[in-house]
Amino acid sequence: MKTLVWVEHDNAVMKDATLAVVTAAGKLGEVHALVAGSGCGAVAEQVAKVAGVATVHVADDASLEHGLAENVAPLVAKLMESHDAFLAPATTTGKNIAPRVAALLDVMQISDILSVEGPKTFTRPIYAGNAIATVESSDAKLVITVRGTAFDKAATEGGSAAIENVGGAADAGLSSFVSAEIAKSERPELTSAKVIVSGGRALGSGEKFEEVITPLADKLGAGIGASRAAVDAGYVPNDYQVGQTGKIVAPEVYVAVGISGAIQHLAGMKDSKTIIAINKDEDAPIFQVADIGLVADLFTAVPELTGKL
Structure with missing residues (x-):
């Protein structure tokens, strides 16, 4: 089986989310990667070094x-004539492209997979992650989005993939880029941070959030x-x-401060390696998934913890 992986990037650097997708694609068969952008040659060179990638297809066009x-979906649909499965990360961009590809191919999309059980069999979460469904596709072509926290990241060194240019890119005239407002931060991105400190409504205000959460995150070098x-x-x-309608994370350490643990939130962080919860309500649902729980007033406990670090 030949798989086609959508490479998420900013025309200069490959995003980490792509690496988990390469791992998932490798369980299905030969991995080909698609780098679509403008002036994205550096990204193609990075992807060619990723372990497990056999070929890198590069579509370099102003419309991309x-x-x-x-603009991307028709290009992918054309490349799918010689591939059996298309995989994209379950990020905002990936979830925007994959359904359009599925529609053009007239197949059902399989979303947010957690594991590969067979050539056309996968597991995926349903009911906000409270149940795991095993699904099998009967379509000739597969269109899949991959939950990045469920698969190990492929090594960024060790590969020597061939790089091939592909044509066919064009402006569909259906949408246009207006502007982007990107928040810049010295902190690691949530989806790639090894330590995350999260705050809930119990903090009471934005000022208290900044006063309590930020110093602890600074001490831990956390997102x-x-x-x-x-x-x-x-x-x-x-x-x-963080949550079902936010970002799905799985850091080494997740510190939940003043978060009760609604199902929606748990769906986004319960795969974290170690969960530390601080809440004054001993019956809060967050304690059911926490590895370490502290029943205490966060306004006293967190500054004290920060001071001891």
């Missing part, structure tokens, strides 16, 4: 500079996350949100 799904309730209350921006 911003990865607009309406900062938040529950949906904290985001909805305006304490922090949307890109901090």
Whole structure:
């Protein structure tokens, strides 16, 4: 089976999310990667070194500079004539492109897979991760999105893939790039951070969030996350949100401060290696998944913990 992996990048650097997809694709067969962008030659060189990648297809065209799904999907659909499966990370961009590819191929998409059980058999979460479904496709072509936290990342060195240029890119005229407002931070991205400190609605305000959570995250060199309730209350921006409708994370250490543990939030972080919960409610659902739990007032406990680090 030949698989085609969508490489997520910014025309300069490959995103980490791609590496887990390469691992998943390797369980199905030969791995080909698609680098679609403008002036993206450096990305192609990076992908060629990834262990397990056999061929890198490069589509370099101005219409692909911003990865607009309406322009990328027809290109992928054309390449699928010589491939059996298309895999993309279950990120915002991947989840934008994959459904359009599935529609063009007239097949069912298999979303957010957790494991590969056979050539056309996979597991995926349902009911906010409270149940795991095993699904088998009967389609000739597969279109799959991959949950990055469920697969190990492929090594970024050791590969020697051939690089091939592909044509066929064009502006579909269905959408246009207007602008991007990208938050810049010295902290690691949530999806790649090894340690994450998250705050919940119990913090009470954006000022308290900054006062309590930020010093602890600074001491730990951690990324900062938040529950949906904290985001909805305006304490922090949307890109901090961890959960089913936010970012799915699986760091080495996840510290949940003042988070009760609603199903929506647990779905986004319960695969973390070690979960530490601080909450004054001993019956909070977060303690059911926590490896270490502290029943205490967060406004006392967290500054004390920060001071001892």
